[in-house]
Amino acid sequence: MKQKSLSQKLIASPYLLWAAIFIIVPLVFVVYYSLVDANGAFTLEYVSQIGKYKDIMLNSIWLGFVATVISLILAYPLAFIMARSNLNVQRTMMMLVMLPMWMNLLIRTYSLMILLQDTGIINSALSILHLPNVHMINTQGAVVLGMIYNYIPYMILPLYSIMSKIDNGLIEAAEDLGANKLTVLRKVILPLSMPGIASGFTMVFVPSVSTFYISKKLGGNAFALIGDVIEMQFKSSNNYNLGAALSLVLMFLILICMAVMNRFTGDDDDGGVLI
């Protein structure tokens, strides 16, 4: 018996070692780089520069939040319809939702860009109909649309998976007891689907706030998000120290947002729904 538990303990050790070296140590390096200068001497210079990027950070969080909330509003009815349709329809719809998810983010964003351009399909169609053109590309709205378009499947799937588990009997019971549709939604379906909302929220919010490709392609040079600024430090300005300091702040901001979010939805110890 003793021998068995020893071998079972040992079997996790390659992973534990791996996790220590490639998960923990890199995060230590982020902290380290944000506190030293190019020569390796301790400095608070980069941390103090963060204040300059306050507006960009707040704007990133705001746009990510708006995109997440709109995704939730759009995805919720769809997930509900999916969960209550017959099995074959469910399977087909699930496939249709997952298919764009497996296409590369770059391709999806790029194809959206073709649609939104001033000379793009939507504006060409408007011209043919003799309607005034709409300027869409390089606006904040386009960036939010891009976030929704790219990440909405990550909202639909956890919602759907939690709603398909809701017992129909509960809804019927509530109806029998005299609840109207709105009350059923508010008192039965919504509370039961909270874990799905929480994991969908995380899965859309985190990548939206930290994106850099979507804002680059759909926002143009008009404004940058925090992801763009970080990417620039590493890929063009070669200012790793400032980049590390900014990433550290981004990480903490997202952690704070998630903690606030968990307050509203209650804890889920299982770490949400795995799709």
Add this chain to the structure above:
Amino acid sequence: MKRKMSPLSKLYVAFIMLFLYAPIVVMIIFSFNASASTSVMTGFSTRWYESLLHDEATIKSLYNTLILAVSSSLCATVMGTAAAVGINAMRNKWAKRATMSVTNIPMMNPEIVTGISMMLLFVFVAKMLGVVDALGFWTMLIAHITFNLPYVILSVLPKLRQLDPHLPEAAMDLGCTPLQAFFKVTLPSISTGIISGLMMSFTLSLDDFVISYFTQGPSFETLPIRIFSMTKKRVTPDMYALSTLIFVAILLLLILLNVSQVRGEKRMRNKLNKEAKAE
């Protein structure tokens, strides 16, 4: 069994699907454009598909992507399954919780932070060892294994929890060595979790751009990186042709998976029916 969809529901589903698929449809149409324009359709041609066939860099990057996805998902699956078995056996609650928290980090952290944190580690170690151009296949492999591991662990762990701990013990009482008990009893009952972990890591690795972008070097280019550098400049429809091919490949794969799943369920049902009749 369940109610039919109301017209309003149908309309809503159609609206969301239109939103999800309009850009993709437009892209597919323009991949057959006769001119290099991506906004005006001038005629039908397959020239962009032909030029793609002669684009050696793209074909090479596709090959690289597959190698990376296969090797990283296999490594992550083996190490992750072993880790899940070990974590499941952990008695110390504190150690278990700490391990799970660390496992969750790559899933919770923004991809850009994971990417740059690993890049900093690689750059630092390379500087210490005096290696130039350290970023390449190996650093990407390490990064991909790292972000795949949590998905494997989290899909194997629930299966292990469902497994009755007395079963492997019974096997050992009947004369199996612990290793035999693992391979003959534990492994078969957690195999669905292992396979779904493997599949998930494979597709994640295939699709990853952000983490690859920060841990990649000029010597090893994957398809998403290639697409990124192509979309930096003005894009010609060969990018669309490539994307259309990827789309069709994924569509076929998904249909195949679904059909085999439906067939498997049917077979299961038939078997159950037969057994019920036999009794």
